[in-house]
Amino acid sequence: MFSLQKLFGKDDPFFRLLEESAQESQNSVQALKRILQNPSMTPTLDEFVVSRRKDKAITNEISELLVKTFVTALEREDIESLSRSLYKIPKTIEKFAERYILCAPQLRDINFDDYLAMLDQVTATLYEMVHALRKKSDLEGIKEFNGTLQKIEGDADKLMLARLRDLYSGKHEPVKAVILKDLYELLEKVFDRCRDAGNVVFNIVLKHS
Secondary structure, three states: OOOOOOOOOOOOOOHHHHHHHHHHHHHHHHHHHHHHOOOOOOOOOOHHHHHHHHHHHHHHHHHHHHHHOOOOOOOHHHHHHHHHHHHHHHHHHHHHHHHHHHHHHHHOOOOHHHHHHHHHHHHHHHHHHHHHOOOOOOOHHHHHHHHHHHHHHHHHHHHHHHHHHHHHOOOOOOOHHHHHHOOOOOOHHHHHHHHHHHHHHHHHHHOOO
């Protein structure tokens, strides 16, 4: 039987797929916590590769479904934009993990807990924003989530400056300072990716409010 519910997007599969993509960002952060908070273990990229491949499969499924689907609850361009933005997050986290693993023996004394706590917050907030797309008219709720996202990104910028100030103090070996600067910049990029995805969600809801 023809379903008006499906026609108007109440049963739209894109919501589920976008939520699953946002969940992979959280999974990547959990994998990152396991290697950064256990410096005695031998780190591997296995979990990051699995998460990124899952997200790539989700992104491909979204692209294929857009070709086959006549009616969507969200505009096609918005779905594509958000899908691309979400995919970049676990991809960037994996890139950080690659660099960290290369130099792990030199970095056992470096504490990343502040970053990890903020990564937990920012990816959880982004997931809630993506989930809230099911209620496209909830502009106030999305504004609140987006404000939280922007604050976390701002706090991450401040932490980056503090870490750079420490690097420029001259107390670190030059090679180690270069490694850490590269890693801190990659972490900053993760927060930027989350902010960008959040802005896409905010703009989508703004259109529907």
